[in-house]
Each structure stands twice: as structure tokens, then as C-alpha cells.
Amino acid sequence: MWKGRFAILAIVVVSLICGLSMFAVRGASNDQLEVYSWWTGPGEEEGLAAMAKSFEGTNPGVRFVNAAVSGGAGSNAKAILASRLLANDPPDSYQRHAGLELLDDVRSGKVQDLTDLYRRQGWMKVFPKGLIDNLTIDDKIYAVPVNIHRANLLWYLPKTLQDLGLSGPPKTWSEFLQQAEQIKAKGKVALAVGPEWTQKHLLETVLLGELGADKYEKLWEGQISWLSPDVSRALDMYAKVLAVSDVKSAAGDWQPQLDRVVSGSAVYAVMGDWTSSYLEQTKNLRWPTGYSAAASPGSDGVYDFLSDTFTLPTGARRPDLAKQWLIECGSTDGQNLFNPLKGSIPARTDADAGLYKDYLAWALQQWRDPKTRIVGSLAHGVVANNAYNAEIDSALGLFVQDGDQGKFARTADAQYRETQ
Ligand code: GAL
Numbered sequence: 001m002w003k004g005r006f007a008i009l010a011i012v013v014v015s016l017i018c019g020l021s022m023f024a025v026r027g028a029s030n031d032q033l034e035v036y037s038w039w040t041g042p043g044e045e046e047g048l049a050a051m052a053k054s055f056e057g058t059n060p061g062v063r064f065v066n067a068a069v070s071g072g073a074g075s076n077a078k079a080i081l082a083s084r085l086l087a088n089d090p091p092d093s094y095q096r097h098a099g100l101e102l103l104d105d106v107r108s109g110k111v112q113d114l115t116d117l118y119r120r121q122g123w124m125k126v127f128p129k130g131l132i133d134n135l136t137i138d139d140k141i142y143a144v145p146v147n148i149h150r151a152n153l154l155w156y157l158p159k160t161l162q163d164l165g166l167s168g169p170p171k172t173w174s175e176f177l178q179q180a181e182q183i184k185a186k187g188k189v190a191l192a193v194g195p196e197w198t199q200k201h202l203l204e205t206v207l208l209g210e211l212g213a214d215k216y217e218k219l220w221e222g223q224i225s226w227l228s229p230d231v232s233r234a235l236d237m238y239a240k241v242l243a244v245s246d247v248k249s250a251a252g253d254w255q256p257q258l259d260r261v262v263s264g265s266a267v268y269a270v271m272g273d274w275t276s277s278y279l280e281q282t283k284n285l286r287w288p289t290g291y292s293a294a295a296s297p298g299s300d301g302v303y304d305f306l307s308d309t310f311t312l313p314t315g316a317r318r319p320d321l322a323k324q325w326l327i328e329c330g331s332t333d334g335q336n337l338f339n340p341l342k343g344s345i346p347a348r349t350d351a352d353a354g355l356y357k358d359y360l361a362w363a364l365q366q367w368r369d370p371k372t373r374i375v376g377s378l379a380h381g382v383v384a385n386n387a388y389n390a391e392i393d394s395a396l397g398l399f400v401q402d403g404d405q406g407k408f409a410r411t412a413d414a415q416y417r418e419t420q
Contacts, residue, residue, distance in 0.1 A: 038076070062324075213373045
């Protein structure tokens with residue numbers, strides 16, 4: 001209760017500070033563009049800065065104001081943004097994920113239709129149809145994608161596996177549990193986890209691995225119940241996986257989560273592929289000998305995707321400049337500047353594959369392989385609307401603490417119906 005009140009108070013204070021600093025910034029000049037994201041970490045910050053510089057180059061005299069709020073997966077940024085949108089004080093453009101995460105903004109009139117911009121820029125032909133579908137609501141397109149990320153990955157250091165006598169990463173979650181026994185016997189933790197959103201990210205990959213892609217999709221479409229035997233078995237597995245993780249002393253965010261893998265105190269971490277730029281740029285590790293990744297157990301051949309996009313808010317102070325920013329985001333040059341630094345692959349299908357090396361070359365090859373099955377991420381906005389996602393967050397927080405799987409399943413099942 002007090003924790004919740006404190007969080008609300010903190011958000012209000014931060015919003016006030018942001019509001020005041022924006023006021024000061026706004027007072028300074030009209031020729032500036034405020035862009036809101038949660039990219040403050042290594043790699044993502046540099047990627048954003050590269051696009052910002054290019055934007056300033058093509059719009060002389062305009063200053064790019066970086067209004068990023070730190071916290072993985074937008075854990076803080078989204079809450080502060082919500083209060084700004086409520087107060088009709090939007091930034092000129094803000095980050096959202098492709099998929100159902102956009103729905104509230106569209107329904108409440110917070111973002112503008114970009115279909116014309118798509119036509120003028122010829123973007124219908126250069127973005128994958130499945131991605132455009134995830135940006136379209138009632139036949140209108142509402143956001144411009146800069147990248148594609150993959151969520152279902154298990155990261156590790158080959159050296160740690162060798163030291164432990166493990167021949168390779170596990171191909172199924174059952175195999176993972178077997179390895180976990182060996183790992184425990186050697187005094188290490190099998191799986192590092194971080195804050196709540198990373199635990200939800202883990203849940204989606206266990207569901208995917210245990211249910212398979214078809215049933216995973218059906219669960220989000222309400223065609224399979226959380227109370228079905230298949231989902232119950234998958235939740236059993238999730239509980240077992242958590243039990244061999246360091247959830248009781250969970251890391252503060254995804255970078256410290258990965259630090260445990262790098263130090264060798266933990267062997268694996270499930271995380272999205274923004275991990276590659278962190279390990280390369282901050283930890284100086286090289287793919288595939290210094291660090292490596294495999295599809296999370298049971299999900300080989302499946303690409304659990306998400307995409308970072310930018311929007312044109314209703315009431316943006318400089319919609320003209322915001323459109324120029326969106327053009328930067330959707331352009332070949334913008335995507336090629338951004339993605340190699342960010343550790344993601346381009347959303348455009350015509351981007352130069354030669355720019356994407358090491359891990360990113362593998363990711364691009366998998367993404368473009370027609371045999372790859374593409375599904376959408378839960379923790380990163382694709383398959384569940386914000387209300388449903390928030391209900392899953394609360395229920396999962398309790399499940400992780402009290403282990404009451406039945407209660408979690410019943411709540412998730414009821415909330416699916418409540419929130420559609
Ligand atoms: C995701 C986002 C990524 C990266 C990650 C970690 O939600 O799409 O770009 O920022 O969170 O913060």
C-alpha cells in the first residue's frame with residue numbers, strides 16, 4: 001500500500017520536474033523538438049543520439065531535445081508519459097511499441113493518423129506487412145517503426161558453460177532444469193532475473209517454449225484459457241524455472257541482471273536482444289566466443305518480436321518538426337545509423353544487411369528467413385493491450401511472491417475478458 005503511494009508520489013514529483021524543465025526549455029526557443037523515450041542505457045542512447053544528429057543536420061537551426069526517462073522496457077517512462085498525456089502536455093513525439101500497446105492512445109485520441117505520411121514516403125512498400133498490421137487500427141496507421149527486436153533469447157558466456165562441463169545451452173525447459181541441478185551443485189545460480197518486467201518477459205518465453213507458437217498465439221487471442229491443462233503445465237514449469245533463479249535477490253534492471261552472467265555468478269539470462277549492444281559496448285565481449293545466445297528453450301525457429309516506434313501526438317507543439325523526426329525514423333539512413341548501435345535490426349526490408357555484424361547478422365538472417373515463425377511479445381506491447389498487461393503485472397507480482405499459480409491463472413483468465 002505504502003509502496004504504491006510512494007510510487008505515485010514519485011511519479012507526480014518527477015512529472016512536475018519534467019514539466020518545469022520543459023517549461024524552461026520551451027521558453028528558450030521555438031525551434032526545437034522534444035522526443036520522449038526510455039533510451040538512456042549504453043547502445044540505445046548512442047543510437048538515439050546518432051539519429052538526433054542526423055535530424056539536426058537535415059533541419060538546420062532546430063534543436064533536438066532528448067526527454068528520455070531511464071528504466072528498462074519503459075518501466076518509469078510509460079507512467080510519467082501517461083500523466084503528461086492526461087494533462088494534455090505531450091512531447092512532440094514519443095516511443096511506443098508496435099501492437100496493442102498503441103490501442104489506448106488511438107482510442108483516446110492521443111495520437112494522429114500517419115497514413116498520409118506513409119503514402120508520401122512510400123513506406124507501405126518498405127515495411128513488412130505484418131508489422132504495418134500491428135501499427136494499424138481501424139484502417140489507419142499510427143506510428144513509425146525504427147527497428148525489430150527479438151525477445152526469446154537465452155544469453156550466456158561460452159566460457160562459463162565450458163567451466164561447468166555443459167555442452168551447450170538447453171533446448172527445452174526440462175533440459176534447462178536438469179542443467180540447473182548440475183549448476184547448483186557447483187555453487188552457481190542457473191538463471192539471473194531482474195525487476196518485475198523481466199519476470200514477465202521470462203513468463204512469455206516459458207509460455208512460448210512450453211505451449212509452442214500456435215497455442216501461445218491462441219492464449220493472447222482468448223482462444224485458449226489460462227485455466228486449460230496446457231497453460232497450467234506451462235505455469236508449473238514457470239514456477240520451477242523461477243525456483244532455480246535468483247528472483248529472491250532480483251537485480252535492479254536488465255543490465256545488472258546481465259552483469260551476473262558476465263561475472264559468472266549466474267549462468268543464463270532470458271532477455272531481449274538489446275543485450276548484444278550492452279555486452280559488446282560496455283562489457284567488451286565479442287560474439288560468439290565471448291558471449292552467445294540461443295533461442296530460449298523450446299522456441300527454436302520462432303521469432304518473438306517487438307518493434308520500437310515513434311508517434312505524432314495530438315497537441316504536439318511542433319507537428320511539422322515531429323513529422324520530420326518521423327521521416328528520420330523511417331528512413332534508410334536513420335535506421336542504419338540507429339540500429340547497429342542500438343543492437344536491433346532495421347524495420348525496413350530494404351536496409352543494407354552488410355551493416356549488421358556478429359549477433360545482428362544472425363538476427364537479421366533469422367528474421368528474413370521465410371521458415372521463421374513470427375509471434376508477438378507480451379512484455380513489450382505486441383499481444384496485449386495496456387489494461388490487460390497491467391492486470392497481468394499485478395497478478396504476476398503476487399504469483400512470484402506467494403507461488404499461488406491457480407490464483408494467477410484465474411485472475412489472468414478473468415482479466416482477459418474484463419479488458420477487451
Ligand atoms: C524494450 C524496448 C527496447 C529496450 C528494452 C530495454 O521495451 O523495446 O528498445 O529499450 O525495452 O529497455
